[in-house]
Every structure is written in structure tokens, then in C-alpha cells.
Amino acid sequence: MNGHRWSRHRVTLTGAVTWSGLWVFVGGLLLAVASVVLASLAQRFSTGWLPESYTTGWYTAAWSDFGLGRLLLVTVEVAVAVVVISLVVALPTAYVLSRLTFPGKRLLLLLFLVPQVIPIMTYAVPLATLVYMLRLNDSLAGIVLVNLVPSIPFAVLVLIPFVDQVDPRVEHAARVFGANSPRLFVHVLAPLLVPGLLAAGVLILVRVVGQFELTFLVSGPNSETLVVALYGSAVQAGHLASQQINAMSVVYMLTTLILLLVALRFVDPTSVTARHRSR
């Protein structure tokens, strides 16, 4: 970490190019976000640099006409259910894959790795057909089910390095004092793995809230999440005023932004991969 101090203030051509590139990206990002926020507050579709008059009417209209409250509720219910179920199922699996060696272990790892490398559409189409056959389409249970498919293996892969870091001697000590497997998990491993569980949980939460393809294929009018409803209204151009779509997008952005800020309090992105590499 030392040794960079002497080069920090030297101006080089490549440095200038990278830093100005970064600032162009950050500036474009802020301007793009600002233009959507401004457009969502505009009374009429603006033709000038800035809207002529402002209103918060599109937000209240979105709330009442579109059932924004219900959409947020469905989104949060689905996300919380998926996170809890994924973590409960993934923790024992990650524990076994981290600690034990047994025949077929590589095959099991492959089972959890493949969902990450094939396109979602490839399994989303037959999975949605299966959900229809089970008559779970357009229900909360169906949406939770399809979202668990990428989330459980993802949670397993995130948790394995965290289990690796727990000293096995702690477990041996617990065993010596007579803890059985359930007690070992609840009273010893889970508390030690809280950072890993939080990291996995927050990452799954952000993914589920933004998950489009899987939810889109099985949801119906009674069970839309925010992102699916947003897409539906954005595709039917003319059905809704563009300001209203912008207002709903802003609500969506604020929801996930709050999640990200919470995530960054618990997870230092630079250290997770670095730690992972040093194994």
C-alpha cells in the first residue's frame, strides 16, 4: 500500500486519459439519472433544456392508478422469501462442499456452477412450462420458486469461501463439549458466518429485485414484481405517460439504491475477491 504516494501527483498522459474517462462516465451517469428524475417531475413533455413547470402528480398517480404500493409489497415479499430460503438451504450445502471430500464432489460443484454460466432464458422457458403444469403461475409461490433456481447455487458459491475461513478447531471444540449437528450449525457456525450470510443475502436481494426474465415468464396480473410491471408499462408505449414511467423508474431506483447502501456497509467489494484469490 505504501509506495504509491510518490506517484500520486505525477501527471502522466495515460493517467490523464483514464481519470478523464472515469469522470466522463461518472458525469454521464449523474446527468442521465438527473434527466430521468427531472422528466418524472415535469408537468408536460418538455421541449427545452428544463421542464417549464414541476409537479409531483405523476408519483401520486403511479401510486393510485398502478398500485405501486402492492407492487412494492410483492417485490419485498418475494425478495425476503427467496433470501431466507436460499440461505437456509445453501448453508449446509456450502459447509459440506467446503469441509468434506467425497466421491462425486466435483460433479456436485458443477451442478451449482452450471446455472451461473448458461443463459437464463435456456432454463427459464422449460421451467416456466413446468410452473404452469404445477398451476403455480401467477402466484407468489411460483415466483419465489423460479427465483430460487439461480439464487440457491449462487448462495452456495458465495458461502463456500466464508466457510473455508472458519477454523475447524472451533467445531472440534464444540463437538468435544457435546454439541450435535443442529446445535453446531445454530450456535457455532451461523454466528461465525454472519458476514458471509449477510453478503450472500444482500447480493441475492439485489439480484432478485432486478431479476427480469424468470419472473416475467411466470408472473400474471396478480403477481407482478416492480421490474416486470415497469417493463410491461414501458413496452405498451402510449398506454401510460412517459413521465409516469419515469416516476416509477425513480421509485425502483431508490428501492435498490437503499439496498446497495446497506450492502456496502457490510461488504467491502475490494476485499472479497482479494480474499478469495489468496486461498
Next chain:
Amino acid sequence: MTLTGASRAWARRHGLTPMLWLVAPGVVFMLVFFVYPLCYGVGLSFQGEGGPLSAYADFFTNGFVNNGRSRESILVTLRLAFAASLINVGLALPLAYRMRGAVRAKRALIAVVLVPMTLGTVFVAAAMNEFLGRAGWLNRVLLAAGVIDQPLQLVGNFTGVLLSLVFTGLPFAFLLMVGYASGIDPTLEQAAAVLGASPARRFLHIALPLLLPGLTITFCLAFILAFGVFPSATLVGNDAGPTRVLSKIAYTEYSYGHYSTASAAAVIMAVVQLAVLGLVLAARGLLYKGPSTGGKG
């Protein structure tokens, strides 16, 4: 009795302990809701109306009833995904390399750069259409400055989708690359500097070889993200022509209830993506593999 005892001892010797039951819930779930649908979908794709391979034949001869240009969509998706992931990795590499050490306001900068990951596809589409559209601020500034005479056509085409993929994919690539770059021991470069290597040579001969394995992984993950593009291809691009991507073909077939052709399109999508990832990872096998830390032996 002795037989079960012997077989139990054999199982223990090979690592088969009762603890293994802990994986059962996860494995059963994945078998029922991932492996079975996947196999079912592959099987479905061979059950076209005109024989086992008819769904694939229809795909490659653009023979889908309500859904044209399916053959071209492979090229469209590949071009889009390659361009987006090359741009994202190419931009993320120098940025992450600069940020590997202590940089002022690093955490705040990372937080800002990560914002697009949370915006969601529809917000990004709205932002692209508002900001880059014909009446958007970018065209206004360029027009006012006299750089251009006519507003640039930046949305509703290939460029628009590419820009939105860079917008959402760059933070992700950057996040991964920062992790890899900060895992390189700074003493390696200090040693090279002491021996008289210029900054350019230190980057080319020390940092880049150590970063390349991580770079290929980042490229693969960025490619996966870009290859599945669906909402932004419809909302920002023009999915009737220049940005008609594979996932759109699969979805349209599915929504018309043509399950075998939808499955065929989805299988083709997976094969193409896995082929690209396989090639990249095979190339990765040729690279330096070893510790990125200096050692005193």
C-alpha cells in the same frame, strides 16, 4: 451385521459420512427445478411438428411463423455481447489498475460507479432515451457547441443497446477488476522500479501478465451479462431489426405457445454462449498461473 459394519467402514474410508445428507435439500431442489427442466427443454426442442430436427431447421432457415430473422439474431447477439464485453473490460482494466493502491475518496468513487448496477434495465432504458434521445441533453450540448448539425441517432438502434450494456456492465467489470488488481503485491512493481523499469514497462511486463487470468474471468462474466440482454434490446434498441437478439426470439416463440421452437432457440443460445466461454477459458489455460505475491522464499 458384519456385512453392514464392513460396508460402513468402506463408506467412511471413501468419505461417505452421514454429514453428506446435509447437501440433500439443495441437490434435490437443483435436480427437480434445474436439471429436469433443462433436459425437458432439450427434449422439447427435438419434438418439432415436422420431425425431430424441424425446430432447429426452422430456426436456421428463418422459418418461424410469427418470428422472423432468427438466423441473423445469432450474429446480432454475438456482435452486441462481444462489443459490450470488450469495451467494458478494456475500460475497467486501466481504471482498476489506477485504483489498486490508496486513492483519495476510493470508497465514495466505487459507490458512485456501482450505482448503475442497481438502476434496473427499465430505468437505464428510460435514462438512455431521455439523455441520448434526439431532444436529450447530449444532443443539445453538441448542437449548441456547433459540433454537429443534425441530432445524433443514438437510441433505437445498435448503438443505443451497446451504450446501455456498457452503462450497466462497466461497473460490474470494474468491481471484479479492482479485486484482482488490489490482490497484486505492490512490492513486485517496486522491485521492477528499483531495477529501472519505466511505468509502461512495469505495467506491460509485471502487472498485465498477473492480471490476465482475472481479466479473462471478467470477460467471461461480462459476456454472460451482455449475451442475455433482453429488456434493453426492446426498450432502447429496435427489436424488429438491428437489435433482434436471441432471447427475444425465444421469448416471442414462447409467448405464442410454440414450445418446441422456443426451446430450440434457448438451446442454440446456450450452445453459442458455452462455445464462446469455452474458447476464452481454453485460451486462459495458456496464460501464467501462479501467485501474485512476492516471496522471500
